[in-house]
Amino acid sequence: MTHKFTSIKFLLLSLLCFFIFAGQAFALEPSQKELKDFLAILDRQSKDYGWKDIKLEGIPWEYYRTTIQKKPLIFAVFGGYKSNCILFLGGVHGDELPTVYVLLKFANYIKDNPDFFKDKCIIIAPLINPDGFFAKSPARVNASGIDLNRNFPTRDWQALAWKQWERKCHKNKRYYPGRKPGSEQETLFQIALINRFKPQKILTIHSPLGFYDFDGPSSDLDSFERWIETVSKETKHPLKKFGYFPGSLGNYAGHERNIFTLTLELPSSAPNRGMEYFNKFQPAIVKFFDLQVFGKEPFLKLTDEAIKKH
Ligand SMILES: [Zn+2]
Numbered sequence: 196m197t198h199k200f201t202s203i204k205f206l207l208l209s210l211l212c213f214f215i216f217a218g219q220a221f222a223l224e225p226s227q228k229e230l231k232d233f234l235a236i237l238d239r240q241s242k243d244y245g246w247k248d249i250k251l252e253g254i255p256w257e258y259y260r261t262t263i264q265k266k267p268l269i270f271a272v273f274g275g276y277k278s279n280c281i282l283f284l285g286g287v288h289g290d291e292l293p294t295v296y297v298l299l300k301f302a303n304y305i306k307d308n309p310d311f312f313k314d315k316c317i318i319i320a321p322l323i324n325p326d327g328f329f330a331k332s333p334a335r336v337n338a339s340g341i342d343l344n345r346n347f348p349t350r351d352w353q354a355l356a357w358k359q360w361e362r363k364c365h366k367n368k369r370y371y372p373g374r375k376p377g378s379e380q381e382t383l384f385q386i387a388l389i390n391r392f393k394p395q396k397i398l399t400i401h402s403p404l405g406f407y408d409f410d411g412p413s414s415d416l417d418s419f420e421r422w423i424e425t426v427s428k429e430t431k432h433p434l435k436k437f438g439y440f441p442g443s444l445g446n447y448a449g450h451e452r453n454i455f456t457l458t459l460e461l462p463s464s465a466p467n468r469g470m471e472y473f474n475k476f477q478p479a480i481v482k483f484f485d486l487q488v489f490g491k492e493p494f495l496k497l498t499d500e501a502i503k504k505h
Contacts, residue, residue, distance in 0.1 A: 274315035289327020296469025345372035347447035410449025
């Protein structure tokens with residue numbers, strides 16, 4: 196009798212193991228399908244915007260998180276190195292359409308010129324807010340109505356985020372920071388990229404304000420400013436110190452975590468100007484990319500060589 200029970204238990208345990216493992220194996224399929232479907236709608240949307248030179252296949256897209264509307268939060272890692280990383284972020288505000296083009300184009304450029312980038316570490320997340328981007332009328336905020344550039348858990352969030360939203364933004368819904376910091380998957384996605392890759396530099400692309408802005412280690416903010424002043428002249432694009440907000444990336448990454456964070460505000464949000472902007476800003480992107488950082492936090496500095504060179 197006991198023996199029979201043991202056999203039945205063994206059988207049940209085996210079946211349980213089978214279903215767990217089989218479940219895991221099958222679980223991969225929906226995620227691959229989800230990515231494929233997402234790339235297909237992104238491809239269609241790109242074609243609709245006239246971004247005919249963008250190819251999404253052949254890029255090593257990955258994703259681990261989805262939005263509230265089940266859209267994958269995609270990124271691609273290029274280069275063979277795992278240190279001195281640079282992180283590119285686009286489409287944080289879903290209605291800033293050419294920012295997505297510029298980064299998809301940059302991903303294509305890296306894919307086509309792998310030798311230039313083989314000893315680098317580059318992470319490209321071209322579409323942080325897909326729900327806003329794919330909305331019937333593209334939206335700055337995500338599907339929960341939150342401005343993702345006000346939702347980072349910065350030290351001043353609790354004290355100031357709502358206060359500033361009420362006083363400075365007059366409760367404009369476009370700048371709503373959320374009920375609490377770090378509440379959104381899209382915010383957690385950016386934090387996860389920062390934690391995993393520990394980038395020394397971040398380039399975040401927005402539109403349509405038309406300037407460069409920067410945040411970074413206070414130990415070397417002057418050199419960074421001098422460097423951007425030169426790039427600003429060369430690319431004929433103004434530099435404006437916009438300051439940072441409670442819950443903004445510049446505050447979270449640049450001010451609080453000593454990451455050299457450059458914001459490129461494109462001059463308009465018109466999707467058909469994407470190619471023009473890529474061509475105009477490609478030299479600045481490459482220069483930022485080549486900018487050398489040395490030292491350990493909180494004494495990160497740009498090298499003299501890097502500053503003189505520009
Ligand atoms: Zn923006």
